[in-house]
Amino acid sequence: MDSVSLAKKNAAEKAVEFVKDGDLVGLGTGSTAEWAIKKLGELVKEGLDIQGVPSSKAIDALAQKVDLPLIPYEEFIRDELALNIDIDGADCVDPDFNLIKGGGGAHTREKRVANASEMFYCVVDEKKLVDKLAGSFPLPVEVMPEDLDEAVRGLRTYGFVKQRQKDGKLFISDNANYILDVSLNVGEPVKGLEVDINNIPGVVDNGLFTIRRPDAVIVGRLNGEVTINNG
Ligand code: A5P
Secondary structure, X not given: OOHHHHHHHHHHHHHHOOOOOOOEEEEOOOHHHHHHHHXXXXXXXXXXXXXXXXXXXXXXXXXXXXXXXXXXHHHHHHOOOOEEEEEEOOOEEOOOOOEEOOOXXXXXXXXXXXXXXXXXXXXXXXXXXXXXXXXXXXXXXXXXXXXXHHHHHHHOOOEEEEEOEEOOEEOOOOOOOEEEEEEEOOOOOOOOHHHHHHOOOOEEEEOEEOOOOOOEEEEEOOOOOEEEEEO
């Protein structure tokens, strides 16, 4: 395994150590969170008693594959469930624990899950740590297809806008929406931007996590070490 993959695995498995018997666990999306889900599957086989809430269809499928007991995302929303802990990755993390997420297009559900969680552990390899969010990673913004043009016009205030594609086709989110990636030209701080962008007509949610920030960021280092940074 290469050093970045190992760093992701080490960070995710460290976060799993904070999961306790009886917990309702938010299951993040992405290649880092997947390590946590696989580890939780192993622990459940050994007797850990938890239920997971998947933040995407892809993670729902993985969790089922490793026999993790699940509460479907739709049920979590309908019943307004409170979760004990959420383990999720990020595309970049600034020194104040503000995040950009949504590289996999799952940030809307990921944010609902993080907002409902008492503890939010963000798990990353050290390459995700940045001084400034703007310019480090294009900001994913989920938009409703019928409002695409209006959303694009509104988002151009903040930077270059590109509609996401996958395998030569328009990317469609789990919520049946489009994703626009915005190369932010706004500089820092990005505080306030999360709300402002969500006020553009047609925007469902954007990948800034500046309001619900992680309680801890667990960083897998390329030398194999893991550091836990508490907020
Ligand atoms: C999914 O939409 C994202 O928010 C992911 O959590 C984020 O892109 C991190 O993914 P990796 O762990 O694969 O880098």
